[in-house]
Amino acid sequence: MVDLSVILAGFTDALTLTNLLYVIAGVIIGQFVGAMPGIGPVMTMAIAVPFTFVLDPLPAIGFLIGINKGGLVGGAIPSILINTPGTPDAAATAIDGYPLSKKGKPLKALKMALYSSVTGDTFSDIVLITTAAPLAILALKMGPVEVFALMVFAFSLISGLIGDSITRGIIATAFGLLVATVGLDPEHSTPRFLFGFYELYDGFPLAAIAIGTLAVAEIIRRLVSMNGEIRPAVHFPKNQPSEDKCISFKEYWSCKFVLLRGALIGTGIGAVPGMGSTAAAFMSYASTKQSSKNPEKFGTGELRGIAATESANSSVAGADMMPLLTLGLPGSASSAMLIGAFLIQGIQPGPLLFGTQGVLVYGLFASMLMANLCNFTIGLFGLRIWAKLITAPESLIFSAALVFCVVGVYLATGGVFGVYVMFAFAVIGLLMSVLNYSIVVFIIAFFLAPRFELSLGQSMALLRGDPLRLIDHPVALVLLCMSIFSIYWLNVRKKSRPNNNMEKNMKPKEA
């Protein structure tokens, strides 16, 4: 077990003023970008990763976690006020949030979203803190063969769960592995696919790939499809009675089971790589509506609808860190960004992290709890400000984001070559999104590829090239069988598509 002194040291490190300021800055930026439709926390994290290079590991990761958590709260604001989700996971919030806002109670809807989001997030963080160390101890018992099989299983899940088509998911995964082979081969140190560019000896820079595919490609995609439309102005009704703009404890407490269900669904889904917070929000909403005595009220501004979606989508954030910290497997775009930040700091996430960097891990947990508190406080006072900022021109946001992308990649890669790589991958990212290949799957595979190659090499050495020796590794064998089964099952599930119409059927009703 982890020594209590390590836990206390971690919490002490996190409670320094410097760390607190970075977490606050991250939450403010996260809420702001979450509230701006089209920007989102993932793009912002991608842009911010190179800037964290100059920071110590804990403030750097705390800052990025602040952005991620802030984005989850911010995403609900435009969903509720203008029926345009700031982030995809807030789409379900619009179902009841927007009708409540149209009823003249926008602040009430926003506050319910904030309270539910912080409740769900804190729940999943507590689950993470209490279960991560035992899971890591379990993970440490795995040898290279088991790690390799686990990565194959993770790839099969991610390929199958993210995106619409399983073959496209597999192609995106394989493409990520292929791109990651550029540079020196880890086994023999011979160059691969350099094409005369000696800058590629260390492979494609992580920051350039992440920013190019996730941020620049998205900016260009939105730039070319813009039609100069100006978002509607947001006005809060004046002289409202307090029950129309506040959530009483009685109202909050009446949603306790809805919040708990949402948090449990979100935590469960977040722990599985590839599932994502959007699915959690819609599943929680559907199950709350199904179990309600008055399902007809849902879609007309029901507080329980907002509580269900926001508690679920926010609780994914904490649980998402479980596979990242215990196995080193990122399950979503935001955790892929975090793994990028860890790698930039020279830290390899995985079960060994609890032994070698225990203080950092517990500092990280403390930062997550601090981020929740900051999210609540900043959200409470900042809701009106973010609501005003929704109407800021996109031209300013996108041009500034592009300038920061160039600056960030230049600083991270130390030359203009990285900037050209970023634009090359922006074009690849654009093509992938036009052709419906998942960029998130590609990025996750790219980040995991070096470890995958290493564990394959070690496994081959241990098995002496004989696959029949896998019988001596039953856990690995089970994981490989599960990979094949999951590909088959997810393919069948995608073909039958039982849940596909769920999101389409859940349109907000006009109040």
Next chain:
Amino acid sequence: MSIERLQTVLLILGMLFLYFVIMPEQVDQIKSSSIVPTTIPSIAIWIIIVAAGIQFFLSKESIEFNPILCLRAAVCISFIIACVVIMKRFGFEFGSPLLALGIMLGIGERRLHWLFLGSAVIPIGAWLIVEQVLGRILL
């Protein structure tokens, strides 16, 4: 042939070209080990070829192709690359305002105060912070 099938065929041909023409040139051929430099690239390429083959026969997806949007994207990317070249040649403080201004005008922004803020204050602010405060050289 639909765009969906065309892109799949192009993907397969591209991977075959990579495997048979580019890989032998760009990756050293070592045969003394259980895992060689070509192992992972070969696995990835063949996975893509097989998956694309399955996709060719079974996929029912349709891809929406908008040539005007593609043209706009090409113009946008060319403009951005040109601005980066200008940054490299004349300095970040000259290229970045041009990049921001072009993007803002392209989106349709015509209000002077926003144009000034986006194309002058933010890029020059970034330059001042990085070069003057942090002491790092930008492009």
